[in-house]
Amino acid sequence: EPEVTQTPSHQVTQMGQEVILRCVPISNHLYFYWYRQILGQKVEFLVSFYNNEISEKSEIFDDQFSVERPDGSNFTLKIRSTKLEDSAMYFCASRAQGEANYGYTFGSGTRLTVV
């Protein structure tokens, strides 16, 4: 079964540093998403991406965050100047054209720890 791959699985960074979280969506998928889940809390939408541009973003996704699809396979989330409260699991998801509207395939996540 095709998978969404995320790397690294765990990232520890110092407050104020920049991090890049990487995702390889399923190859024929066209819609890409980033979500986060703070420990013990709800899964929160960050951003959706289609046709090389952001489709939607939440209030969480401020100027500190950016996304990029640098080539035909990778989809990255950059967090500039990390804060302690950015510590969370970050999940990438993707969906194919024509699939169930909300039938996303999620990756296993990157656990980001800001110290």
Add this chain to the structure above:
Amino acid sequence: LAKTTQPISMDSYEGQEVNITCSHNNIATNDYITWYQQFPSQGPRFIIQGYKTKVTNEVASLFIPADRKSSTLSLPRVSLSDTAVYYCLVGDTSGSARQLTFGSGTQLTVLP
């Protein structure tokens, strides 16, 4: 946005059928109902999506009454590995991810 309400937790035993009901009283005409499963420290996994009546796949069934104000996810013959959090979500045909809100879900614990 249609708000969903589901039980915080449920216990079941291996081999039993489990039904998790979700209430969405203010669901709109063009809203779909979607269920996800999440294991600890893993991403959510899509289970099933429906609009009305009954939908069945290899994993589960989704029952939606005519008024669509609730839905029931049915898991046949659960095993210990079905212990997870189950989320009921409602979103419209626009496919807008921003409106698809994960709530607290239902923690299903399957006991031996």
